[in-house]
Amino acid sequence: MGTNQSSAKQYVYDVLETITKRNPNETEFHQAAKEILISLVPVMEKYPIYREQGILERITEPERLITFRVPWVDDNGKVQVNRGFRVQFNSTLGPYKGGLRFHPSVNASIIKFLGLEQIFKNALTGQPIGGGKGGSDFDPKGKSDWEIMRFTQSFMTELYRYIGPDIDVPAGDIGVGAREIGYLFGQYKRIRSGNEAGVLTGKGLGYGGSLVRKEATGYGCVYFVNEMLKSKGLDYEGATVVVSGSGNVAIYAMEKAMQFGAKVVACSDSGGFIYDKNGIDLETVRRLKEVERKRISDYTKEHPQAVYVEGCEKIWTIPCDIALPCATQNEIDEASAKLLVANGVKAVGEGANMPSTLEAIDVFLEAGVLFGPGKAANAGGVAVSALEMSQNSMRFSWRFHEVDDKLQEIMKNIYRDSIQASEEFDHPGNLVVGSNIAGFRKVADAMIAQGVI
Numbered sequence: 001m002g003t004n005q006s007s008a009k010q011y012v013y014d015v016l017e018t019i020t021k022r023n024p025n026e027t028e029f030h031q032a033a034k035e036i037l038i039s040l041v042p043v044m045e046k047y048p049i050y051r052e053q054g055i056l057e058r059i060t061e062p063e064r065l066i067t068f069r070v071p072w073v074d075d076n077g078k079v080q081v082n083r084g085f086r087v088q089f090n091s092t093l094g095p096y097k098g099g100l101r102f103h104p105s106v107n108a109s110i111i112k113f114l115g116l117e118q119i120f121k122n123a124l125t126g127q128p129i130g131g132g133k134g135g136s137d138f139d140p141k142g143k144s145d146w147e148i149m150r151f152t153q154s155f156m157t158e159l160y161r162y163i164g165p166d167i168d169v170p171a172g173d174i175g176v177g178a179r180e181i182g183y184l185f186g187q188y189k190r191i192r193s194g195n196e197a198g199v200l201t202g203k204g205l206g207y208g209g210s211l212v213r214k215e216a217t218g219y220g221c222v223y224f225v226n227e228m229l230k231s232k233g234l235d236y237e238g239a240t241v242v243v244s245g246s247g248n249v250a251i252y253a254m255e256k257a258m259q260f261g262a263k264v265v266a267c268s269d270s271g272g273f274i275y276d277k278n279g280i281d282l283e284t285v286r287r288l289k290e291v292e293r294k295r296i297s298d299y300t301k302e303h304p305q306a307v308y309v310e311g312c313e314k315i316w317t318i319p320c321d322i323a324l325p326c327a328t329q330n331e332i333d334e335a336s337a338k339l340l341v342a343n344g345v346k347a348v349g350e351g352a353n354m355p356s357t358l359e360a361i362d363v364f365l366e367a368g369v370l371f372g373p374g375k376a377a378n379a380g381g382v383a384v385s386a387l388e389m390s391q392n393s394m395r396f397s398w399r400f401h402e403v404d405d406k407l408q409e410i411m412k413n414i415y416r417d418s419i420q421a422s423e424e425f426d427h428p429g430n431l432v433v434g435s436n437i438a439g440f441r442k443v444a445d446a447m448i449a450q451g452v453i
C-alpha cells in the first residue's frame with residue numbers, strides 16, 4: 001500500500017471515528033456515513049485537496065438540525081405530543097431538498113442518515129438542489145383523517161419558519177403522501193398569506209403538482225435497473241420480480257416492471273407479504289393500499305390462489321431474477337442476500353433508502369449481482385420534484401410524456417456518471433463506489449469554490 005493510499009485511508013477512518021463519537025447511538029447515521037466514506041478512499045488518495053479543505057468533516061456535519069414539539073388533540077380530546085425534525089444538511093448546490101417521514105421509528109439518527117444520503121443523491125441528478133430531510137415520530141396508522149389534518153397543521157405551524165421555495169423544499173416519504181402534502185401546503189399558505197407553490201413538492205395536480213411525480217421514484221428505479229440489465233444484454237421481458245413494500249415507491253415500481261414485460265410475484269407491507277404465483281394484480285393492491293388504506297393480507301380475500309405470510313423478511317426467500325426492495329432501511333440482511341444469490345437473483349435495485357445492510361451489499365457485489373444503490377436507483381423521485389419546482393417557477397406545466405422523458409434521461413445520466421466514476425477509480429461496474437464518488441465530487445468541488453462556510 002502506497003503512503004498516500006494509507007494516509008487517505010487513515011483520514012477516512014479518523015473522520016468516521018469522530019462521527020461515531022460526536023453522534024453517539026446514531027447507528028443508522030454511522031452506517032450511511034461508513035458506506036459513503038469508505039468508497040471515497042481512492043478519491044482522497046488521488047485529490048489531496050479534499051483533505052486539505054476538510055471536506056469530509058464538513059459534509060458529514062449538518063449545517064443545521066432543527067427539532068421541535070408538535071402538540072395536537074386526538075379524536076378523544078386527549079392532548080398528544082410528537083417530535084418534529086428537519087435536518088438542513090448541505091445547501092452547496094441549491095435549496096435544501098428532501099422528504100418528510102412520519103413513522104414511529106423516526107429519530108435524529110434516521111433523519112440524519114436520510115439527509116446525508118440525500119446530498120449525494122440530489123447531486124447525482126445534476127439539478128440545483130441541496131440535501132435535507134425531516135419528519136416526525138408520529139404514527140399515521142389507525143389515525144382518522146381529522147387527526148392527520150390536525151397533526152400536519154401543527155407540524156407546519158412550526159416548520160414554516162425554516163422553509164421556503166428558495167430555502168428548503170420538503171416533499172413526501174414514508175407516511176407522507178398526497179393527502180399529507182395537501183394539508184401541509186394549505187397550512188403553509190395560510191400562515192404565509194401567499195401562494196408560494198414551490199415550497200413543497202408532491203402537490204396535487206390541481207394546485208401546482210407535476211405529472212409523473214407520484215410515479216417517479218418507482219419508475220425511475222425500474223429505468224435505472226434497466227440500464228444495469230442492458231449492460232449485460234438482459235432485460236425485464238419474462239423476468240420474475242419481487243418487490244417489497246406496497247406504498248408509493250413499490251406500487252409504481254411494480255407498474256413499470258409489468259409494463260416492461262416482467263412478472264411481479266410478491267409485495268409486502270409492514271405486517272407481512274403476499275405471494276401470487278400468477279403475478280400480482282396491481283389494481284387490487286393499489287385500491288387496498290392507496291384508497292382503502294387496508295392491510296396487504298386482505299389481497300388473499302379477493303385472490304385465494306395467493307399466499308399471505310406474516311412478517312416481512314421471508315419475502316427474500318422467494319426465487320426471483322430481479323429484487324426491488326422498496327419498503328424501508330435494513331430490510332435485506334446478509335442471510336437474505338445470500339438466499340437471493342443462491343436462488344439466482346441477477347439484479348437488485350434499491351427503491352428504498354438503505355434497504356440493504358453493509359454486509360448484504362458485500363454479498364451482492366462479491367457474487368457479481370448487478371446492484372443499484374438507493375442514492376442512484378431511487379433518485380427519480382427527487383429529480384421530478386426538482387422539475388416540479390421548475391414548473392412552479394415558470395407557472396407552467398409539462399405534459400406527462402415530457403416529464404417522463406426527462407426522468408428517463410436523468411436516470412440514464414446517473415447510471416452513466418456512476419459507471420464512469422467506478423471505472424476511473426478502479427472499481428469497474430461497482431455502482432456503490434461509482435455513485436458515491438460521482439455525487440461527492442459535484443458537491444465537494446462546489447464547496448471548495450464557495451470557501452470554508
Ligand code: NDP
Nearest residue numbers: 173174175217245246247248249269270327328352353381
Ligand atoms: P410509503 O409510506 O408510501 O410506503 C412504505 C411501504 O413500506 C409500506 O408498504 C409500508 O407498510 C412499508 N414499511 C414501512 N416501514 C416498514 C418497516 N419498518 N418494515 C416493513 N415495511 C415497512 O413510503 P414510500 O413508498 O414513499 O417510501 C418507501 C421507501 O422509499 C423509503 O425508504 C423511502 O425513504 C424511499 N424513498 C421514497 C421516495 C418517494 O418519492 N416517496 C423517494 C426516494 C426514496 P405499511 O403500509 O404497513 O406501513
